[in-house]
Amino acid sequence: MTIWHNLGFELALAKVWVGFSGICEMLFGLCFLKWNRSIVLHGWNIIGLAGLLLLIALTAPL
Template sequence: MTHKLQLERPLRLIQITLAVLWIYQGFVPKILFQSSAEIAIWQAIGLELHLAKIAVALSGLIEIGFGCTFLIWQKAAFTHQLNILGLSGLLLLIMCTDPLQLTTAFNPVVMNIAMIAISMIAIQLLNLSKQQA
């Protein structure tokens, strides 16, 4: 097996993992069950309840769409760079709007840092893959 093929398997796993995580995060707590914590974030920004619920659903659709990009553009470092930027921004947003969320189990710090690290590894693997070509 060539080095390039050895790099493709972990890259594929990373792409699928990030896609599943983003799609799950967009669908389950934002569309299917409309998490009260998600609604509270939008209300903290200044939206009334009915608009906050719409914003939660729309952000869920955006997250689902972003998750799909990992399946569509499997060799694009740009999606991982956006992932790192977006997750960092979302973490800052939570720090400003609801810092108590950072003290709970499986909180945004844990999830976001893990997903950022996975994207950083993907970028390194993509760079190695380009060097092998």
């Protein structure tokens, strides 16, 4: 929630985005159960994790 708040969202809206992020993460995980050999899906996973690392590094480096 701190990340969303650091991005400029108010507390109530940050809570909504945290819930939405969790739902998206679960759906993405379910895609791996269905299409576990998909090169495109693994590519999106790598890009997403690199993006999350960059987001954390920029918003909360400590």
